[in-house]
Structures are given as C-alpha cells and as structure tokens.
Amino acid sequence: MVEVLLAALILVCSSVSCGSAGGYTGLPALGGIYYYQYGGAYSGFSGADGERAQQLDQRFYLLKLPVARAAMAVGGCLLVFPCVLILIGVLRVPWHFPALLLIECTLYIVIAVGTVPALYYFLHSLLTVYNSTVCKEREQLYQSKGYQGFWCSLHGAEIAAGLLGCMAAMAYLLSAGLAIRDYRTVHEQKQKPLQL
Template identity: 45%
Template sequence: MPERGRRDQSGDGKSGDKRYTHNRDYSGYDAEERGSAGDRRAGENRQRDMTTASHRHEGTSRRPRETSGDLSEMEYYEPQPKPALYNFRYILTSRGICQLAEVFVNLLIIICAGVPYSNNGGYRDLASLGGLYAYYYGGASAFTGADAKRVQELDRLFHELKQPPYIFTMAAGGILMIYAFAMLGLGIFRVPFRCPPVLLVEAVLSFLIGLGYIPGIAIYFIKLKETYDNPICKEREQMYKSKGHQGFDCKYNGADIAEGLFGVLGVVVFIFGAVLAIRAFRSVRELKKQRTNQDDNF
C-alpha cells in the first residue's frame, strides 16, 4: 500500500508536470503569436501612415491600389478634403485690394457728381418776408421784386441745364462699381480658380473699361464747358455779381476737378487690374498643370 501510494503520487506529479509543461508551452506560443501579429500590424500601420502622409496633399480619393495582386500589399490613399467654397482672405491679395480700389474710386466719382446735381443753388427771397428776415437778408445784397423772380428762374433753368453730364457720370460710376463688386465676389467664392477663362474675360473687360475712362472724362468736361458757356449761366452770373454774391461763376468748381482726378485714377486702377488678372490666369494654369502631372504619376 505505501508503495502504491508513492507510485500514485509520483504518477500524479509527472502528470502534473506534463500539464504544467503543456500549459507553459501553449502560453509561450500564444505570446509569441501575439507578439508577431502585433509587430506585423504595427508594420502595416506604419506603412499605411507613411503612405497617407506622402499622399495627403494629392487630390486622390480613398481607393485601393494593387501592386502585385495580393490584398496584403494594397495601398490606400487618404482623400484630400474638398476646397472651401469661399475664401475671405482673397480680399487681402493684390487683386482683391485692386478691386476694392475700383469700388471706392467709382464711389467717389458718384459722390462728386451727386453733390452739384442735388444742389440747385436757388435764390431764396427771404428779404421779402419782412421783419428779421428783411433786417438780416435785406439791403443792397438782396434781390427784390422782378429781380428776385428772374434770378430764381435762372437758377431753375441752370439746374436743369447742368443735370445731363452729372446723371451720365453717376450712372456710369454705379455700373462700374457693380462690376468691381461682382469681380470681387467671384474671387471670394474661388470661381476664377475653378474656371480660369473667367480671368481672361475680366482682364479684357478691365482693360477696355480703363481705356473707356479717357473718352468719358473728355465728354464730361466738354458737356460742362457747354453748360458754363450757355447764356443762361452768363446772365445768372452777372445778376449775382451785381449784388456782390460769390460762388456763382460759370467755371469748373472743386467737385468737377475732383471728378476728373478720380477718373484718371480709374484709368490706372482698371488697367492695373487687367494686368493682375492675366498674371493670375498664368499662375492658376501652372498650378493646375502641376496637379495634373502629379495625378498622372500616381
């Protein structure tokens, strides 16, 4: 009995050693398998990260590309995010600043034409009201009776006579300001980048507008000269001078001169804008060509 018990115990010990050895070997294999699998996954992840980093700037979509027909060797490309539909930083570029200058130049032209257009300069016969008005506005400098009615009539006729050149100037300035705003809006919404021929159209139109300012300025001053040489203006000037009133001379005033200066500035700004549009067209064309070549390489 004791010997049998010792044999059983020794047998149990051996079987226990075998189980222990079996478990130890299995766990070691499992750890090795997990380690090799982890290393393999880490290598694949590093390779995928390197592929993604090298192709992030490309415009390719996320698609598999087989190199040798084996699924384990397929490369994936990270898709580039779609470009934004608008870019307000365009306003700070040379073209954006030039287009803003076009807007403000035409705005100043409208203001300079609108001031004399809205000012009829009609004489107010306040002296005929009596009382304090007769005291302040009466005397030798006041028109009375038939002279007051005549000078008021001349003011009305002269205001109607000078309206056409100012109306034409405000209309042309408004149209050109809308055009400059439209070109600025196209730039903000990246339309020239998607459709480069728009830049060529802008260059041609800006160049023609810049040249068109020259005859426009000439016509403006010719019409004003005809207005100031009109007998109505001469008679009105003489009546006001007879009473010692100044500022009613038949000659160009400060607003007319400023109008001409802003017109010359418009010539420079629009022609310079045409040059910038041509340069932008060349830059966009080169950029698209480079991207096309890069896409062909992949």
C-alpha cells in the same frame, strides 16, 4: 478695393453737380446750400430780380442735370463691377474656370479705354454749360448783388471727379495686368500634379 473706393468717390463728386436746383426748393432739398450760406435764398433780390434769379437757377440746374446724371450712372456702374468681381473671387470661381480671368482682363481694358472718352464728354459738356448764356447772365446777376461763388467755371467736385476718373482708368489697366498674372498662376497650379 481701390476700384470700389474710386468709384464711390466718383459717384459722390459727380452727384454734387445736381445737388441743388438753386434757392429754396422745399424741405427734402433743405433749401440748397446757397439758401443757408447766403442768409436766405435771394435775400438781396426783390421783385423782378428775385424772379429772374430763380428762373436762371432753374434753367442752369436743368442744363447741368443730364451731365450729372450720366456721370452718376457711370460711377454707379464702376462701383458695381468690382463688387461683382470681388464676390466671384471669394467664391473661387476663377479657380474652376480660369478663362474667366481672361474675360475679366478684357473687361478691365475696355473700361479703362472707355473711361477716356467718358471723361472728355463729362468735362466738355460741363464747360459747354458754363459757357452758356444762362450761366453768364446768372453770374452777372449774382455779382451785381455782391454774391460770390456763382462763377461760370468748373468747381472742385467736378475737377475731382475728372481726376478720380483718370485714376480709375489707371487702376483698371493695373487690374488687367493682375488678371493676366492670376490666369498664369492658376494655369500653372492646375498643371502641377497633386501631391499626397
């Protein structure tokens, strides 16, 4: 259940990165968070500055979109895996096929080890986006109009997604150990003669 919770939190935190394309983007997006927070999209801008701000927001959004989608895909996969294992456990499949627990242990280790380069890619890609000229120009444009909150640095949800990814890797390593323990327990129970 801890793995399910961590995966769900990773999915939510990573989805924040692609939450808004900036400015008023239509009714389904509800205009984005900045539209309401700052009293109207580009309310301090007029003419060419407003168009430039909108263009920079769109370009910045498109730069972050692949990273956010990849993180959401990983979060979704991490969410499905423990759910399937819970279902297998409820159906008592490991009792009939104890070798399945060894496969489970191997998958846990592979996922835990694979999480490390995935976290590196996630954070490195975000830092690349934040160090881009698009982000720097966008930050300067908004600061020139007195807007705050458009800094070119990781925000809380992205940092939280990274920390949750680290916690998930540790949880998977712990689960690998538990799978080995369960395999030994099932193997010992099957070796005992039935008592009537």
